[in-house]
Structures are given as structure tokens and as C-alpha cells.
Amino acid sequence: MEFKQLKYFVGVAEALHFSNAAKKLYVSQSALSQQILLLENEIGTALFEREKRTKQHKVALTEAGTVFLMDAKKMLQLHEKSIETARRVGLRQETIRFGIFKTALKQRLELITLFTKNFPDIDLKIVELSTYGEVQKALIEGQIDIGFTFLPIQNHDLTAKIYQKGTLSLILPQTHLFAKKPFLTLKDLQNEKWIEIDKSTNPVLERIEWACQEAGFNRAASIVQVVTGLELMYSLVSLGIGIALGPSFLDLKKEPNLVLKPLFNADGSPFNAIEVSLALAYKTEHARPLILALMGLIKEA
Amino acid sequence: MEFKQLKYFVGVAEALHFSNAAKKLYVSQSALSQQILLLENEIGTALFEREKRTKQHKVALTEAGTVFLMDAKKMLQLHEKSIETARRVGLRQETIRFGIFKTALKQRLELITLFTKNFPDIDLKIVELSTYGEVQKALIEGQIDIGFTFLPIQNHDLTAKIYQKGTLSLILPQTHLFAKKPFLTLKDLQNEKWIEIDKSTNPVLERIEWACQEAGFNRAASIVQVVTGLELMYSLVSLGIGIALGPSFLDLKKEPNLVLKPLFNADGSPFNAIEVSLALAYKTEHARPLILALMGLIKEA
DNA sequence: TAGTATTTTCTAATTTAGTGATAAGATTTT
DNA sequence: AAAATCTTATCACTAAATTAGAAAATACTA
Numbered sequence: 001m002e003f004k005q006l007k008y009f010v011g012v013a014e015a016l017h018f019s020n021a022a023k024k025l026y027v028s029q030s031a032l033s034q035q036i037l038l039l040e041n042e043i044g045t046a047l048f049e050r051e052k053r054t055k056q057h058k059v060a061l062t063e064a065g066t067v068f069l070m071d072a073k074k075m076l077q078l079h080e081k082s083i084e085t086a087r088r089v090g091l092r093q094e095t096i097r098f099g100i101f102k103t104a105l106k107q108r109l110e111l112i113t114l115f116t117k118n119f120p121d122i123d124l125k126i127v128e129l130s131t132y133g134e135v136q137k138a139l140i141e142g143q144i145d146i147g148f149t150f151l152p153i154q155n156h157d158l159t160a161k162i163y164q165k166g167t168l169s170l171i172l173p174q175t176h177l178f179a180k181k182p183f184l185t186l187k188d189l190q191n192e193k194w195i196e197i198d199k200s201t202n203p204v205l206e207r208i209e210w211a212c213q214e215a216g217f218n219r220a221a222s223i224v225q226v227v228t229g230l231e232l233m234y235s236l237v238s239l240g241i242g243i244a245l246g247p248s249f250l251d252l253k254k255e256p257n258l259v260l261k262p263l264f265n266a267d268g269s270p271f272n273a274i275e276v277s278l279a280l281a282y283k284t285e286h287a288r289p290l291i292l293a294l295m296g297l298i299k300e301a
Numbered sequence: 302m303e304f305k306q307l308k309y310f311v312g313v314a315e316a317l318h319f320s321n322a323a324k325k326l327y328v329s330q331s332a333l334s335q336q337i338l339l340l341e342n343e344i345g346t347a348l349f350e351r352e353k354r355t356k357q358h359k360v361a362l363t364e365a366g367t368v369f370l371m372d373a374k375k376m377l378q379l380h381e382k383s384i385e386t387a388r389r390v391g392l393r394q395e396t397i398r399f400g401i402f403k404t405a406l407k408q409r410l411e412l413i414t415l416f417t418k419n420f421p422d423i424d425l426k427i428v429e430l431s432t433y434g435e436v437q438k439a440l441i442e443g444q445i446d447i448g449f450t451f452l453p454i455q456n457h458d459l460t461a462k463i464y465q466k467g468t469l470s471l472i473l474p475q476t477h478l479f480a481k482k483p484f485l486t487l488k489d490l491q492n493e494k495w496i497e498i499d500k501s502t503n504p505v506l507e508r509i510e511w512a513c514q515e516a517g518f519n520r521a522a523s524i525v526q527v528v529t530g531l532e533l534m535y536s537l538v539s540l541g542i543g544i545a546l547g548p549s550f551l552d553l554k555k556e557p558n559l560v561l562k563p564l565f566n567a568d569g570s571p572f573n574a575i576e577v578s579l580a581l582a583y584k585t586e587h588a589r590p591l592i593l594a595l596m597g598l599i600k601e602a
Numbered sequence: 603t604a605g606t607a608t609t610t611t612c613t614a615a616t617t618t619a620g621t622g623a624t625a626a627g628a629t630t631t632t
Numbered sequence: 633a634a635a636a637t638c639t640t641a642t643c644a645c646t647a648a649a650t651t652a653g654a655a656a657a658t659a660c661t662a
Binding site for chain 3: 318320321330331334338344351360
């Protein structure tokens with residue numbers, strides 16, 4: 001018996017419907033069926049009556065299922081409570097300095113929420129840095145304990161885990177001719193002017209140049225402005241001074257004049273040769289349970 | 302967090318010693334360490350103080366570990382209780398007919414104990430059959446629900462799981478010249494007289510003949526007596542009428558005049574070309590949770 | 603300084619869980 | 633009826649996690 005199976009069981013018991021429960025639980029219906037079967041075969045008795053789907057998709061708890069549901073809920077409650085109390089006792093006055101940089105606004109909020117929700121008793125200090133390169137530097141120098149960064153990481157002293165995987169997307173003014181074109185390729189962009197984020201610390205950005213060379217043009221020559229922050233980039237693109245590239249998970253809701261367009265290869269497949277991944281990182285030698293637990297939280301999102 | 306980790310944690314907390322706890326828990330010490338680490342890294346705080354083994358191998362619970370221990374025990378209790386009550390409710394008056402045959406006395410006792418301990422409320426009927434071939438027949442014909450048998454199983458309607466793996470061993474009178482020889486090979490036995498269990502239904506026994514042919518002699522010609530049960534075989538071997546072969550897991554404690562000797566290849570490696578495996582089997586199409594749960598119990602042993 | 607006891611780390615092998623596609627059972631629609 | 637639909641179970645494949653065992657690391661003992 002596993003806690004996962006208990007969660008699945010409670011999910012099905014509440015939905016009384018495998019497919020619907022699977023959606024809520026974020027697993028496939030087949031995985032859900034299998035785990036419920038495993039649970040039943042461990043206990044030795046059916047927990048649900050499927051009745052060979054005799055009547056209208058009737059899934060009902062058996063008598064054994066009914067009594068087991070109560071215990072399953074208790075176990076899950078105790079599971080949560082046990083973690084909470086152990087954390088409260090073990091983490092009194094522990095401090096975590098969490099480094100963030102200016103990109104990825106939505107993501108950092110989500111993660112801070114996740115951190116404080118799961119570890120309400122730690123002293124979480126947010127350290128704002130301007131670029132992800134500075135985050136890496138601060139991690140290595142021990143000024144922060146954990147932080148956001150883009151991949152790849154050059155320094156081997158850091159351990160990172162992908163938080164959000166993205167590809168390169170195009171940032172256009174809504175008024176741009178291409179804003180309505182469904183399949184944009186790199187080649188389509190050969191006559192554009194470009195705004196670029198300072199790339200001194202980002203190896204990914206260099207790969208854009210290579211990709212443009214492959215597509216048959218030299219983008220570097222068309223860069224009209226290099227900026228250091230997203231805000232200025234957004235402004236310049238809005239003004240029509242040029243277009244820009246950025247991670248596909250950027251949140252442009254607050255920039256009504258801009259649109260984020262995915263890129264495609266010539267054959268119509270998504271252009272994902274250049275991966276832009278946002279990751280959470282810590283200095284490997286500073287690993288301790290609390291930091292590893294925070295790292296572990298990202299797989300829930 | 303997994304129940305397995307909770308069991309391991311309680312084991313270490315009670316032994317306050319990883320290696321000793323590992324033995325009790327029947328896992329390798331490294332697996333134990335890893336699982337405890339994983340648990341600590343999920344909770345986010347250390348549960349044990351290892352103090353970098355500063356003093357005499359001191360393993361102590363941290364404060365967080367102490368509070369977590371109580372919850373862990375509660376969860377494990379609830380885990381057991383939940384299974385018990387679900388079984389009690391779901392398995393009222395269920396009957397299982399368990400087929401056994403005369404070999405493997407010790408093993409069948411162990412398994413019956415395991416069955417009744419885990420499923421105290423089912424009506425377990427032991428059906429004694431004389432050979433494992435009859436057990437297979439009874440399974441197929443539906444006279445029994447589950448039963449012991451030797452592998453391999455010819456009939457594809459049965460599903461089996463190995464309960465105990467063994468090789469062929471030699472059954473000798475204690476007074477026999479070979480009883481003290483450390484490395485017996487098949488070739489050493491070419492001039493012996495043989496007692497043999499009725500092999501009409503056992504494909505494994507035929508492979509003995511092949512193996513003897515390979516070793517350079519014809520055993521079939523030296524068979525002085527074919528018997529149908531172990532008891533008679535033991536008696537005849539005791540009397541010095543011949544020697545016999547049998548599974549290495551036979552229990553000869555009650556036969557003080559007999560010894561069980563492993564066989565070796567000419568190069569000194571153990572002779573395990575012929576596997577004699579005792580398995581638990583059921584008719585595949587009769588699978589139901591209770592039978593699968595009983596099948597599942599054998600991995601605990 | 604070598605020897606012993608103990609836990610962690612590393613690696614290869616096995617086992618397990620997950621997914622997507624498909625099958626099977628039963629009802630509803632055409 | 634036949635086809636479409638809905639639902640759960642099963643299959644085959646892939647990805648991930650778990651295990652044991654060897655070796656490394658750490659500290660105490662003689």
C-alpha cells in the first residue's frame with residue numbers, strides 16, 4: 001500500500017468515476033485503474049463495484065471500500081500533519097535566502113507561495129538580483145541558499161532542477177504584420193530589426209545567432225539595441241523599434257501591445273532546437289535537508 | 302513519503318543503528334540509508350543526528366525525529382488496522398481451498414501460518430494431494446483455488462510465482478562414503494544405485510538423465526526402485542538400498558540418518574543447471590482480489 | 603599506523619509506474 | 633439493427649525509481 005494509492009482511492013471514491021477522477025488527480029485513466037487494482041489485490045477484496053458496467057457506468061463503493069475510505073482519509077490527514085509538525089519542530093528559525101531575478105515574474109510568485117505554504121515557519125528572505133547570472137554568482141559566493149536561474153549552468157558547483165521548460169518565442173507588437181501569421185519560421189524574420197537582451201552571460205543567446213546563420217541570414221548585424229531588462233525591451237518592441245526573442249513562458253498579460261508567437265521549422269514542426277529552461281539551483285556542497293526539500297517542491301508544479 | 306520509509310525509519314529509531322536495523326528489516330544497509338535520507342529531504346529536516354560519527358557511532362533522534370516517530374508509528378498502526386478491517390468486512394465467509402502435496406513440509410506450514418495470520422477471517426480449507434501434478438490438475442478443474450506446485454508448469458491456464466528456489470541436491474545415508482566428501486560432482490556418482498521419485502509428471506526429473514549422460518554415465522540403468530512419496534524414499538536411502546536426488550530445500554531434520562549434500566560442477570562451481578523451484582499457483586481465469594492477495598504474501602517470505 | 607566499525611556514495615541491474623493505444627462491455631443515437 | 637458513445641480494463645513500451653554490493657569516507661581502538 002502506498003500513499004499515492006490512497007490518494008487515488010479517495011479521488012475515485014469521491015468522484016465515483018475513474019476518468020473524471022484521473023483528470024483531477026493529473027494521471028492517466030489507465031494508471032489510475034492499475035493502482036486501484038493493485039490496492040484491491042493487496043487488501044484482497046474489491047473496494048469498488050464495477051458490476052461489469054452493467055448499468056449506466058455505475059461505480060460504487062463496496063462495503064469494504066466504505067470502511068477503508070475512512071481509514072484512508074485518516075492516513076492521509078495524519079500524513080500531512082506528521083510533515084507539518086516535524087517541520088515546525090525541526091525548522092524553527094531556519095532562514096532561507098531565495099534569489100530571484102527580474103524575468104519570470106509569474107513563476108517566482110508561484111514558487112514563493114509554494115515555499116511558504118509548505119514551510120510556513122521558516123524565515124524566507126527574498127533576494128532580488130538583476131540577472132540570473134548574478135543569482136548564480138550569489139549562490140556560489142554563499143549570499144543566497146537557493147535561487148532561480150536559466151539553464152545551462154556553466155559552474156559545476158551548482159545543482160539545478162528544471163522548473164519550467166520553454167522554447168524560444170517571438171515578441172512582437174500587436175500591430176506587426178507577422179502578429180497574425182500562423183506559422184512563423186526563423187527565415188521569415190531575416191529582414192527584421194532586433195532588440196536584444198544583454199547576452200554577455202547567456203550561452204543560449206549565442207545559439208540564436210547560429211540558428212539564424214543556418215536559416216540563411218546574419219541577425220547580429222540587424223540588432224538595433226541591446227537592453228539589460230525586460231521592461232525596456234517590452235517598451236522598445238511596443239514602439240516598433242524592433243522585435244525580440246524570449247522564453248515561451250513569458251507572461252505578457254500586462255503588456256497589451258505585445259504578442260508572444262511560437263516559432264516553427266520550415267517543415268511545420270515546432271521550433272525547439274533552442275531550449276530556454278528556468279531552473280531552481282543551489283550550491284551542491286551546501287545541500288541540506290531543507291534546501292533539498294524546497295528543491296523537491298518544484299515537481300509538484 | 303512511503304510506508305516503506307516509515308517502516309525503515311521506525312526500525313532505525315528503535316535500533317539507533319543503521320546496520321543492525323537493516324538486518325532486522327531485511328534490506329541492505331545502503332538502501333536503508335538512502336531511504337532515510339530521502340525521507341529527511343522530503344520533510345526538510347534531519348530526523349537523526351549522525352554527528353559525522355564524531356563519538357562512538359552515535360545515532361540519535363533529533364527533536365523533529367522524536368515527534369515524527371510518534372506520527373510514523375500511528376500511521377503504521379493505522380495502515381495495519383485499515384487492512385484488517387477492510388478484510389474483515391470484505392471477506393466474510395469467503396472460502397479458499399489451498400492445495401498442497403506431500404513434499405515441502407516446512408514450507409507449507411509456513412505459508413499456512415502466513416495465510417491465516419494475514420487473513421484470519423477467511424475459511425481456509427487445506428486439500429492434501431499426493432503429487433504436485435495432482436495439485437495442478439485440481440487447480441485446472443476448479444477443485445482448489447490456489448496451491449503449491451513445482452516449476453515448470455506446462456499448462457498455460459495457470460499463473461505461478463516462485464516461492465522457493467532450489468537446485469538438485471543429493472540425499473545420502475549418513476554412513477555413506479560420500480557423506481563427508483566436500484565437493485561432490487555428478488561424475489562421482491556414476492557407480493551408485495538410485496532410488497527415484499515417480500517422474501511421470503515431472504519434466505525436471507528427465508533433465509537429470511540428460512545431465513548424467515553429459516557426465517558420462519547412464520543413471521536410468523542403475524535405478525533400483527521407483528517410489529511415489531518422500532517417506533518411502535527416505536526409508537530406502539536410510540537402509541542403504543540406494544541414493545536419491547531431491548530439492549535443496551528439503552528439511553531432513555526429522556531424518557537423522559540422512560544428509561543432504563549439494564552438488565558441484567567439475568570446476569568447483571555450484572551445480573545449478575537444474576533448478577527445482579517450489580511455486581504457488583492459481584488458475585489464471587479464476588483470479589480475484591483474494592487469490593492475488595494470497596499470491597502477494599509470498600514475497601514477504 | 604594499521605585495524606575495526608559504521609555510514610555514505612557510486613554503479614549496474616532489476617522492478618515499478620506511467621502513458622497512449624486498444625479492447626471490451628453496455629447504453630444511446632441514428 | 634447498426635453506429636456512435638461512454639466507460640473501465642488491458643497491453644506494450646518507455647521512463648523513473650529502488651535495490652544490492654562494492655568501494656569510499658570517517659572516526660574510534662589497539
